[in-house]
Amino acid sequence: MTAPTHSAEAESPSEPTHGDGPRPQSAGEKILRRTGRAIIVAFWVMVVAFMLIRLSPGDPVTAALGGEAAPETVAALRKTLGLDVDPFTQFWQYFTGLFHGDLGQSLISGVPVTEMLRTNLPVTLWLILTTVTLTLVISIPLAMVIALARIPGLPYIFRTLTAIGLALPSFLVALLLLYQFGLVWGIAPIFGYDPTFPANMQYLWLPALVNCVVLVPVLSRVLYSSILDTLDEEFVETGVIRGVRSIRFYWFYVLRPSLAPTVVLLSYVMGVMVGSTVILEMIFALPGIGRELVTAVTMRDYPVVQGIILVFGVLVVFLSLLGDIIASILDPRVKLS
């Protein structure tokens, strides 16, 4: 297959190479740069997670203890939270603590936050993995069929349905599906979790399916218009002329070049998707970090809140990185910003 590289030159203006001019980057270099950027963003994610508790309106100590707590109790909690020293020392303690795997400990149970993450994070990661897999499995054939089957009116129905799907609240969908599948038909467990691999799918398929209600419209839409754009490309024409047929044609000429924008978008909507796992974990009673976050918020357990939002932020940063790298492997024309 001839790699579709012809438009790469068209996008970057060719300047005489001096110093930092836009010279062509090797794939490895591109990925390395993008990884470097992700690490920098991850650092700022850490800073935001740190500042959140300290700079936002409302004092965590008075919020936790209430207005009329004894001064000694207040001072003791300040010390436990590490709020009794100046902000720079606080940041240094927090920063060095991170590299020792120390995120503080729960104010309620005294369990180290890292310990809680060890049991809860895998659940959330499995949910995300299942969601992404299911979304791709549904979106790709759907977009292919709608773009390639020439059924009049079908794209119109597709657009209308996706516009509706985009606007549905996932918690309502979750509630109704859980009711229907769990209570009426009894084919999905209404609570509980099994941490081992094949067994956990029994608990994860329904929450993942709910997430798909919002994700499939977004993704299949982009993939659909991306396939239409790809069909306009000259290499597809070449493929047709050369008589390339069947699976080879669909994968190399149509789908693979169209997938890159979809994967990039997937990493964009990752934030929304990871956010909605919080609500889904609450409804399906999955012991992930999202449910832990809501519990910690209602208990005003600040070290846990800080630790979990840090994990959420870093998770999104690296999932986006992964998405961009996959996109650049699928289509070398993709620029990693």
Next chain:
Amino acid sequence: MTLISAGTADWFDVEGTVPSPKRARRLKDGTLGLIVGLSMLILLLLLGILVPLLSPYSIDESIDIPFLPPNGTFWFGTDGLGRDVFVRVFSAVYLDLGVAFLGVLIPFAIGTVVGIGLAVSRSKVLNGVVGSIIDGINAFPLLVLAIALIALLGPGLQSVVIALSLTNWARYARLARTRAQVVKQQGYIEAAQTLGYSKPRILFKHLVPNVSSETTAYALSDLILVILLIAGLSFLGLGAQPPTAEWGAMISDGRATLQMAWWPVIFPGLALCWAGVSLSFIAEGLTRRERDVKS
């Protein structure tokens, strides 16, 4: 292109290669979506005024018959405390949409100012630090940051608006900055500078309108997300608190008794979907129309 449409491979549809008839229909598609969306929204807003005004029941009034199924008097039935679901669902229209509107407007204003400010400022340090904080905030799922802030502010709709203002501005700031950097390079800005127009005039008459047209388009789709977010937070018990008639809180309220009575959950849910879908149709219609004008 011509090769394909000449029939070498007529088994796939190449949109855009068939010129006039299709384009004309697409224009109609966009308009249709817009009309449907707007009518749905106006209907909801009208019912939001009329139902609480005309209904013989108030939102907090109990008729002492809990879980009365929908009937001629109580069209949406009554909830677990014997309150009329019909009047509660439509009383929530202005609360839900109003809070969401604020939750978009404030971040929109802050973000646009910060973004344009960064684009016109020459300070590399300012751009570096604020830019990094923007990236840092944007990396988080909005819902997660909002939940964390509510931990400090305490639950309530006011906290939800504050939390949204403190976090969502970063998305608008990034958009406005990128856009302002592009607009700054345009010929008409250069022309205005050559003509010797004052800096404030260029800023407010040329830069701001051209930047905010882009952010406004984003704000519309953001409004859908924010409506769902507010209802979601209330559903989790972090937004509107129980006696308040708010869709998310009502759904959460009826959740435990869903098996016994579906109406206290389904009707607020339908209202929420109705609001979201109407805005989604409007956004879809607007983008399709714009695309047609451009192409």
